Amino acid sequence: MQRYFIYLAYDGTAYHGWQIQPNGASVQEHLMKALATLLRREVEVVGAGRTDAGVHASLMVAHFDSEVPLDPAFMTDKLNRLLPPDISVYRLRPVKSDAHARFDAIARTYKYYVTTAKLPFNRQYRCRLFQTPDFGLMNEAAQTLFDYTDFTSFSKLHTDVKTNNCKIMHAEWTQQDELTWVFTIQADRFLRNMVRAIVGTLLEVGRGKLTVEGFRRVIEQKDRCRAGTSVPGNALFLVDVAYPEELFHPSSP
Numbered sequence: 001m002q003r004y005f006i007y008l009a010y011d012g013t014a015y016h017g018w019q020i021q022p023n024g025a026s027v028q029e030h031l032m033k034a035l036a037t038l039l040r041r042e043v044e045v046v047g048a049g050r051t052d053a054g055v056h057a058s059l060m061v062a063h064f065d066s067e068v069p070l071d072p073a074f075m076t077d078k079l080n081r082l083l084p085p086d087i088s089v090y091r092l093r094p095v096k097s098d099a100h101a102r103f104d105a106i107a108r109t110y111k112y113y114v115t116t117a118k119l120p121f122n123r124q125y126r127c128r129l130f131q132t133p134d135f136g137l138m139n140e141a142a143q144t145l146f147d148y149t150d151f152t153s154f155s156k157l158h159t160d161v162k163t164n165n166c167k168i169m170h171a172e173w174t175q176q177d178e179l180t181w182v183f184t185i186q187a188d189r190f191l192r193n194m195v196r197a198i199v200g201t202l203l204e205v206g207r208g209k210l211t212v213e214g215f216r217r218v219i220e221q222k223d224r225c226r227a228g229t230s231v232p233g234n235a236l237f238l239v240d241v242a243y244p245e246e247l248f249h250p251s252s253p
Contacts, residue, residue, distance in 0.1 A: 001065050004072075005093045005101060005243075006031070006045075006079075011086040012056045013124050013234065019050045027051075027087060028062075034082040035064060038075065048101045048241045049108060052193065054233040056125070059090075061241045063101040069094075099247040107169060109186040109240040110195045112231065114203075117179040126180065127235040133206025135173045135181055141205040141215040142171040142183075145198070152222035154198050155191035164191055164222075173202075186240075193230055201228035 008031070016024030020032075028045055035043040047062040072092035079089045115126040145168045152164040170186040183199055201218060204210040210218070210228070218226045 001067060001097065002069055003063055003065050003095050003097050003099055004070065005095050005099065005248075006062050006064065007090040007093070008060050008062070009058050009088045009090065010056065010060065011124075012051060012054050014086060016053045017051055017055065018047050018057075018060065024053075027057075027060075030083060030087055031062065031079075034079050037082055038078055039066060041067075046101050048105050049190065049238070050192070051236075051238055052196075052233050055236045055238070056234075057238040059240050060238055061101050061105070061243075063095065063099065094249045095247050096249070099243075101241075104243055104247055105189075105241050106244060107186055107188060107240070107242040108190060108238065109170070109184065109242075110190070111237045111239050112183040112185075112195060112199045113176075113180060113235045113237075114183075114199075115180045119179070124234055125237075127231050129203075131207065133203055134208070135175070135206060137212065138202045138206040139173050141202055141212045142173065144212065144216045144219070145171045147216075148219050150222060151191060151194060151198075151219065153218050153224055153227045154194045154201070155224060156193035157224055166190060166194070171198075195236060196230040196233060197224070197227050200231045203231070204228040 010027050015027050018027045020026045020029045028047060032043055032045045043064050045062050045064045048060060051057055075092050076089050113126045114129050116129050116132050119126060149165045149167060151166055155164050166187045166189050168187045170184060173181055173183050176182050185195055201215060205215050
């Protein structure tokens with residue numbers, strides 16, 4: 001049995017998230033069906049994490065097992081022919097038999113895009129702000145995230161995780177163009193709804209409704225009700241998942 005990591009991207013607009021849902025389309029379901037068609041058997045696919053409804057990924061990683069060795073380039077081409085236009089496979093990489101797309105990831109990176117203008121062609125991928133917040137103050141508040149590991153205040157309630165601890169490695173707002181800003185955040189793991197809750201609370205700082213110290217207190221109170229409203233999922237992208245190199249076979253491209 002050979003395990004493969006599959007690298008893919010998707011526009012999440014039409015999906016109820018990555019994970020299979022009983023009453024809605026999911027990215028995982030489409031990928032499993034395409035693999036089952038090619039391998040002529042049911043295939044279990046495990047993703048690096050869950051993205052919520054409407055959230056996009058410019059790079060998601062998942063793993064699956066094959067009973068026979070596969071040609072990565074051939075499989076990539078065939079999968080892209082079977083998958084819908086809003087899901088694209090970049091490549092397959094053979095990995096060690098116990099490599100795990102979720103548990104072996106050492107870092108994940110998300111980007112959240114906001115715009116201060118009405119942009120018809122970007123409306124599915126940007127969060128519209130009706131006033132320009134103080135991004136400098138928001139960056140000052142974002143720096144306090146490095147002082148903490150327990151992010152209960154930014155987690156969706158009643159999740160099944162054992163711990164709300166995460167190690168944040170990067171958190172910064174940068175200006176992409178005259179109208180667009182992007183918040184980039186990297187951590188070893190993320191809680192459900194965490195990025196959207198952090199962005200929503202940072203925007204309260206940028207609008208003058210919350211001080212930097214107030215933002216710090218929100219984290220310390222470990223209470224989701226103290227944090228700001230979660231921003232919409234349509235402007236959120238998973239952009240990278242990193243793994244230790246020893247998971248991959250030496251001959252893997």
